[in-house]
Amino acid sequence: MKQTSSAHRHSSDKLLFLTDEQLRSAIELLFFAYRDFTGDPDRILAERGYGRAHHRAIHFIKHRPDITVAGLIEMLGVTKQSLNRVLRQLIDDGLVVQKVGETDRRQRLLSLSEEGATLEVQLSQPQRDRLRQAYTSAGPEAVAGFREVLHKIMNDGTRAMVADKPGRK
Amino acid sequence: MKQTSSAHRHSSDKLLFLTDEQLRSAIELLFFAYRDFTGDPDRILAERGYGRAHHRAIHFIKHRPDITVAGLIEMLGVTKQSLNRVLRQLIDDGLVVQKVGETDRRQRLLSLSEEGATLEVQLSQPQRDRLRQAYTSAGPEAVAGFREVLHKIMNDGTRAMVADKPGRK
DNA sequence: GCTTTAAGTCAGTCTTGTTGACTTACCACT
DNA sequence: AGTGGTAAGTCAACAAGACTGACTTAAAGC
Structure with a gap:
C-alpha cells in the first residue's frame, strides 16, 4: 500500500x-493561488488598518445590497460576534450604512456608502486584473x-451561495 | 463607467x-471552495489542539523531506518566529524529526516521524477524496x-514552488 | 401577552500572524 | 586564527480574527 493511485472511467x-x-x-x-490572490488587497487593507475580514464583508455587501446581518453571517460562515467587530468599524467609519428592514423592522439591511463602494473597487481591482490576465x-x-x-x-x-449567472451544467 | 466589461481575443x-x-x-x-476545502482537516486538527498552520507545515515536510527551516519558511511565506511556534509543538509532540545537515551542520533538515506521517494521511484524506470526486x-x-x-x-x-510533475504547458 | 427571533454587546480565550532584539553554532573567507 | 555572515532558535510584545457564553433590546409571530 505504497502507491494508492486510482483509475476512474469518465463519462x-x-x-x-x-x-x-x-x-x-x-x-x-x-x-499558493489563494495566498497570492488575497495578497494584493491585503496590502491595501493594511494601509487603512483593516484586514481580510473587512474585505470579505465589503465584498458581499457590495454584491448583495440590502443583505441582512444574519444573511451576511451565513455567507461568511462566522459568528455574530466575529462579524460584529469588523461591521462595527465599517459602519462607524461610514463605509457601510444600515437601513431598517421594511417588512421586518428588526432587520438591519446593509449596503455600501459611496466611500465604501470606492474602497471595494480599489480592493477588488487587483483581483480582477489578476483573474482577467489568467483567464x-x-x-x-x-x-x-x-x-x-x-x-x-x-x-x-x-x-x-455563489451568485453564478452563466448557465453552468 | 458603470459596466466595465472587456473583450479579449484569445490566441x-x-x-x-x-x-x-x-x-x-x-x-x-x-x-467558498477554499473554505470548504480546508474545513475537513480543520476539524481533525482541532481535536488534537492543532490549527491550519500545523497542517501546512506537515504537508510541506511530508512532500519535501529534508527541507530546511529556511526553506519551509519560504514555502509558507511566514516569519521564523511564526513557524517556530508550530514547529516547536510538532517536534515536541514527536510528529516532526530534525536531522543535522550533512553539508551544512547549521541546517536542521525536517521530516515526519511515523506518527507524523499517519496524521498527514488523516488530514489530507478528506481533501484528496474531495478532489478525486470533483476531478x-x-x-x-x-x-x-x-x-x-x-x-x-x-x-x-x-x-x-509548486511541485508539478505532469508536463504542463 | 408570551415566546421567539434579529441584532448588538461584553468578556474572555485561542491561533496565528507580525516586529524587534538577541544568542548559539557553524560556515566561509581573508 | 580571526572575523563576518548565516541558520536556527528564543523571548517579549502586540494585533487580527476566529471562538464560546451570557445577556439586552426591540420587534415579530402567535
Whole structure:
C-alpha cells in the first residue's frame, strides 16, 4: 500500500489517472493561488488598518445590497460576534450604512456608502486584473474547467451561495 | 463607467467576454471552495489542539523531506518566529524529526516521524477524496483548465514552488 | 401577552500572524 | 586564527480574527 493511485472511467469515455502526486499538487496549487490572490488587497487593507475580514464583508455587501446581518453571517460562515467587530468599524467609519428592514423592522439591511463602494473597487481591482490576465491567457475552455472544478470542490450547501449567472451544467 | 466589461481575443481565436459579473463570481468561487476545502482537516486538527498552520507545515515536510527551516519558511511565506511556534509543538509532540545537515551542520533538515506521517494521511484524506470526486465528475479537460488557471493566478515567483510533475504547458 | 427571533454587546480565550532584539553554532573567507 | 555572515532558535510584545457564553433590546409571530 505504497502507491494508492486510482483509475476512474469518465463519462466522456476517457481514462483519468488520479495519482496521489496529482492530488497533492492540486492541494498546493490551491494554497499558493489563494495566498497570492488575497495578497494584493491585503496590502491595501493594511494601509487603512483593516484586514481580510473587512474585505470579505465589503465584498458581499457590495454584491448583495440590502443583505441582512444574519444573511451576511451565513455567507461568511462566522459568528455574530466575529462579524460584529469588523461591521462595527465599517459602519462607524461610514463605509457601510444600515437601513431598517421594511417588512421586518428588526432587520438591519446593509449596503455600501459611496466611500465604501470606492474602497471595494480599489480592493477588488487587483483581483480582477489578476483573474482577467489568467483567464485571457488560459482561454475559455480552461476557464470553464476551472469554474466547474471549483464548483464541485465546495460543499453542496455552499454551492447555492455563489451568485453564478452563466448557465453552468 | 458603470459596466466595465472587456473583450479579449484569445490566441486560440475565440472571443472571451470577461464581465465584472464573471470576474466577481470567480472571486466567490475561490473563497467558498477554499473554505470548504480546508474545513475537513480543520476539524481533525482541532481535536488534537492543532490549527491550519500545523497542517501546512506537515504537508510541506511530508512532500519535501529534508527541507530546511529556511526553506519551509519560504514555502509558507511566514516569519521564523511564526513557524517556530508550530514547529516547536510538532517536534515536541514527536510528529516532526530534525536531522543535522550533512553539508551544512547549521541546517536542521525536517521530516515526519511515523506518527507524523499517519496524521498527514488523516488530514489530507478528506481533501484528496474531495478532489478525486470533483476531478472525476468534471473530467480531464476541466481538470487541465482548473490547473492551468490556478497556475496563472499565482505570482511568477510562487509558481516555481509548486511541485508539478505532469508536463504542463 | 408570551415566546421567539434579529441584532448588538461584553468578556474572555485561542491561533496565528507580525516586529524587534538577541544568542548559539557553524560556515566561509581573508 | 580571526572575523563576518548565516541558520536556527528564543523571548517579549502586540494585533487580527476566529471562538464560546451570557445577556439586552426591540420587534415579530402567535
